[in-house]
Every structure is written in C-alpha cells, then in structure tokens.
Amino acid sequence: ATDVLFLSNGEAQVFEDIKNLLTLLENNIDLLSGVMKGEVFYGEATSLLATSSKEYDLIVTNVEGFKLINASFSEDVGDTVLGYLGTQFKQAFCDFVLGSRLYNDRFAFLVEHDNKYTAPWFESLALKLEKDAPVKNLVVKFGIYPCLDKTLSIYVLCNRSFLALDTIKKKYNTFSVKYTKELFITLLKRQQLLDDSFQGFEEKEFEIYYQPKIQISSSAIVGAEALIRWNHPKFGLLMPKDFIPLFEESGFITKLDFYVIKNVCSHIHRWLEAKLPIVPISVNISQIDFFIPSLDRKIYDAVNEAKVDPKWIHLEVTESAYMANHSTIVSVINSLRRMGFKIEMDDFGTGYSSLNMLCELPVDIIKLDMQLIQNNDNDIKKSVLSFIIALSKWLNLDTIAEGVETAEELENLKQKGCNLVQGYFYSWPMRVLDFETYLVEHQKKDEEIEKLSFMSFKGQDDAKTILFLEEDQQTNLKQLIKDRTNYQILEAPSASNLCDTIIKEYSRIDVVLLSMTDFNLDVMRILTFLNSSPSWKHIPVILIADDSIQSEIKAVEMGAACYLRPDYDFELLNLYLRKSFDSLEMNRIRNELELKTKKLQDVAYRDSLTEFYNRRGCDYAVSNLSYGQSHALFLLDVDNLKLCNDDYGHDNGDLVLKRVASTIKQETRDGDILVRLGGDEFVLVLLNLSNPQQALKKGISICNAIKTIELDIKGCHPTCSMGATIFKNKNDFRAACKRADIALYEAKKTNKGSCKLFIEE
Incomplete structure (x- = not known):
C-alpha cells in the first residue's frame, strides 16, 4: 500500500484525502498508458541519477507509422494502442525503476543495468507486441543507452537514445539499436553535413568527376558517368555514400541533381566550342525528383539553356524508383525520350527486378549492378547474369556492367555478350580537366591504331632490318629470308661483332635473329648485352637453337621474344618476325603518343607568357x-x-x-x-x-x-x-x-x- 486512510478521522476527511490522492495521481500518471507523465519522469530520474550509485540502462521506444494509425482508424484506436503498449511494457520491463510515456508514442524506461537486453531479446518482444496488438502490423522499435553517463542530464540522455532509435526507422527486421559514442559522433557528422550543404553550394565545394564507359570489343570510350564529390572544409573529400542518403532524406538531393545537370551541360558546351572530343554523359535522377511538377520540361530547359543537344545527356533512373511510382515515372520518362534524351536503368538486379518490368519500361540501356558482376562464384548468379544480358539483347537494349575491377570480371562479361563496361579496371573517376586530357589521349591513340590497322605487312617488309647471326653456315636460312621476304639483312660474322654492330646501327635494327647450335655462353652474352642499355633494350630477339626446355625457359627469362627448335616451319618464323615488327611499331607509336600527350598537357596546363602553371x-x-x-x-x-x-x-x-x-x-x-x-x-x-x-x-x-x-x-x-x-x-x-x-x-x-x-x- 502506498497510502493508508483512517476512518477515525471522519467521513468528510477521508473523502477529502481520497480527492487529494486522485488529483496527485492525475498529475503524475499518464491515464492512457498507466506510466509516469514525461515531466514527472524527468524530475524523478534527475534525482535518482544524482543520488544512486547503481548503473542504469535507458530504454526508449516508438511505434513506426503511429500517425497513420490515428488517421486510418481513429484517435480512440490510437489511445487503445498506447494503453496496450503501456501494459505490455510494464510486464516486459517488470523490474523497471522509472517508466514514462514522454509524449505521443514515445516511451522511456529506466532500468538497472542488465546484459539480457540484447538484439534477440528486443526482437522477440517486438514480434510478441505485433502478434497480440489491437491493430495489424504494429511495429515497435527500441533504443537502449547501456550504462548511461550520469554526468549528462536525463534530457540529453533521452535525446541521444532517440537519435540512435531514429537510425533504424524503416529498416526492415531491425528492431533495436544500441547507443554508442561512435554512433553519436556519426550522427553529429550527419547533422553537420546537412547544416553545411547550402554553404557547400555557395563555396562551390561540390565537384563533378567523370568515369569513362568503355566498349569491350574496341576499348573505345563511348560515354561517361558524372559522379559528385564534396570537398568538405572539415572532413576532406567525401564520397557520394557519405552524403547522398542524407540529401535524399532531407529533399536537398533535388538541388544537387540539377546542379550536376547544369554543370555537365556547361562542360559539354565548352568541349563543343573548343572542338574537343566528346561522348554522351550520364547523370543520375533521384526518385524524389519525380515529384517535381513538370520535371521533364525543367530538365529540358536546363540542357537547352546551355545550348546542348539532349543526345549528349543520358539520364540514369534506378529500378527501385520505377517500382515506387510506376505510372508517373513512365509518363515522365516517355516525355524525356521524345525530347531526345536516352534513359538508363541503373542498379538493375538489386532485388526489385521483374521480367514484366523490363519489358514494359521505356529505357534504352540496362546498367547491371556491381553485385551481379563481382564475386560471381556461384552457378545461379552466373545464370542470372547470362539471362539478363541475353534478354537485353533480344529487347535491343545495350548493357553496361558497372564496378568492373579485374581482368577476370571483364573476360566473364565479354563471354556472356555484355558490350559496355565501367569500373576501376579501366579508369577511376577523374576531375573534369583530367577527363578532357584522357579523352584527347584516347582519340589520338584510336587514330594511330586505326592507321596502323590499314598498314600491310608488305609495306612493312620494305623498311624492316634483321641483324642476323648464323652459327651453322650449312643452313640456308639467310637465303630463304632473301627469297621469300623483302626484309633487309645485316649479317654479323660473330657474337662479339654482333654487339659492336648493335652499338653502331641500333637505330635501324628492328629484330635480332640468332640461329645457334644450342643455348650457349655466346647467346647469354648477347641477351645480357641487349638488356644493358635503354637505347637497344626494346629490340626483340628471336632464337633458334636445339636444347632442353630449361634452356628455353632461361632464354625467355633473359629477354628472348621467342625460342624455336631447328625443325621449325619457315612460315612460323616469318609470323614471329612480323609480330616482333608489329610490337616494335606499337611501342614506337606509344612513345610518340606519350610525348605528344605530355606536350598537349603542357599546352593545356601552362601559361604561355611565363611558362608557369595556369x-x-x-x-x-x-x-x-x-x-x-x-x-x-x-x-x-x-x-x-x-x-x-x-x-x-x-x-x-x-x-x-x-x-x-x-x-x-x-x-x-x-x-x-x-x-x-x-x-x-x-x-x-x-x-x-x-x-x-x-x-x-x-x-x-x-x-x-x-x-x-x-x-x-x-x-x-x-x-x-x-x-x-x-x-x-x-x-x-x-x-x-x-x-x-x-x-x-x-x-x-x-x-x-x-x-x-x-x-x-
């Protein structure tokens, strides 16, 4: 008993005492839930924590979508739910010290520290609450501040516990979260990023990077994706995962998306004006953008204002966005396609995909999610990937695989028929100026390779010189070369003379051909000599000798381009000669391109008057x-x-x-x-x-x-x-x-x- 009334005091006094007790009860107890009111809880908890030496845990709760319960049913039903929760919580936390409905659907319980309060324990309680609830699909979540810090006020403790609890909102099958200092620091950083976002735009801290898209068959650049980075003054360079989810929650993502579109269009316009190489650029459109009235017109106006043809802009929309608001998004996408934009479905294969959706949606390109590409080590995953690529081909859709990082992943995609890739295997995302240089370099390389592809071997034969050393003069190899090719032969009478000839004539020697009885000391000296100077280290060596497999391995290790046995076929030798000439020509082109690229970079990066950087x-x-x-x-x-x-x-x-x-x-x-x-x-x-x-x-x-x-x-x-x-x-x-x-x-x-x-x- 908490109070005792004596009848001897008289009937009038007893009634007065009961009235006073009821008033006190109404002031302290929440009549809906049967636990303390918030203001009383704060006062009692403050006194308790100031005087007690025990360790306590603070448990806070709330109901997901409680406002919908009031709206869908009635406030009376909502009150019934609160009463049900109050009763259930008192039973679950039967040894609680203090308990309260702080406000709305938010409860707080102060309990003595107990290690039983684990994620499985809270999950079991949440499922029981849902099962017995007066309404269907009641989802209750819990935040716990274990061994709470008594130097902080109860208001701060509750606030931090609820901050932790808010991090698991809308997370399916996650019913509890534990407050930690690390989590609090993360939450503070999140808040600071939100606070700094507007200033970030004013200070131009957001920077666009470009990651090329490569055609597998030709290694040509066929496009690029615009990616955003934040050069934050305190946290340094931030990746999209650090701030995009926050911006999506706050709605700030729309401003960021249009910032990217306008800047990309500005870059494209500048490239066109400067007659630089140009490829279509993909930009992301967030799901929340589709709630903007006349989104299609706003995107078109932004592109048109920069005097850019929509054909240079690809719009990436995630498949989850299609699923969330199908009819509206399809209508907007159809309008954008009519305006000339191409549409890419991003993150295809993340779990929402359906064949019906793939057949119905108005898209031009399917972008395969990296989860399908990476760690593709089980048969089901391989089959799904093959099926999606084959179906896309049947629907006349290109497929782009993102997140390609290894040669094995590239080869796997090539075999399955994927035609476009994007990832670190080819290039990291680059700043705009680096991307411009990258495009120019590749254009020049492509032009040189294209020229090379039209060169006939006959034309090459006329200019190629072989430095020839034949140990066994009885063979007719030299005569065969003269009779069946147009190669020029520079003959060396001995191994030592061959090295002297290289010193004098290395600039006109295209290959060294050694026809020896075996892999002997002279051969090793020649190979060692050829590796001794960058002036002639690039000259290929073809060795013909009769010896063991170990000698062949040793010769290749020392720098021989190939090793043939005496019973070789001449056509095979001629093939190796041509490959050596081809390799030499490619090295020459590569060196020229590197020099030209450096000159181009100097022109692009230097002030012509002072020769300082610009x-x-x-x-x-x-x-x-x-x-x-x-x-x-x-x-x-x-x-x-x-x-x-x-x-x-x-x-x-x-x-x-x-x-x-x-x-x-x-x-x-x-x-x-x-x-x-x-x-x-x-x-x-x-x-x-x-x-x-x-x-x-x-x-x-x-x-x-x-x-x-x-x-x-x-x-x-x-x-x-x-x-x-x-x-x-x-x-x-x-x-x-x-x-x-x-x-x-x-x-x-x-x-x-x-x-x-x-x-x-």
Missing part, C-alpha cells in the same frame, strides 16, 4: 600533392601593373611579368608549384615549407628580389605584394588561398611591396 595546371598540380605534409602558400600581386600597361603599353607590361616570373623561379626550387592565375596574380606553393616564420622570411626575400629587377623602361620599377599562409593537405588549398588573400590585402593596405603572414584572430 589555373587548370594549378588544380592538376595541387591534386597530386601527398597527404600528411604541410606547404607554404603565397598569393602575389604585381603592384601597379595596370599603370604600367596604360603608360608604357601592354608589351612592356608583359615584359614586367616575364621578368617577375624569372625572378620567382630563381628564388624557388625545382618542384615548387608556380602559377600565374591571370593578369598580375600569381600563386606559389613552396613544398614542405611548414614553418610560418620561415615562410614569411622567404616571402620577404622574394619581394626584395623583385625590387632589384632593372628594366629599360624609364620610371618602371616592379614591386610585388604577397600574402602567406601554411596549409596541411590539398583539401585545405582553397581555404588557404582565402587566408593568403586576406594577408595580401593587409600587405597592400599597410605596406605595399611587402609580404604579410596570415594570423588567425
């Missing part, structure tokens, strides 16, 4: 910096360059810039990143200079060196102002530029012609 080159150079190292960054302005241009002409202004650049180069080291941003602005990154005071000292030295420049221009005396700072990794580069800009402004304001170090206020 903005594009700056991004490229900074992106290749290693993590974990600190560098000094300087922002430099040439003082009064505009006046020099106005008074003495732009030619003299350019001369000033050249002399300033030359002086900077003398004051810095090879390997430092030197950039002319444009006009009179320069950026200098002095690698591994991590001490701020040393950086300031170096900046002052550069300023002083520029002051000593002498020009044959009366009254023109160049000076520069600089701002300096230290940055710790490449992801901090943009923020460091802003810091250096603040310091530069201070230098110009207080002492033009000097260097100022950024100091955090």
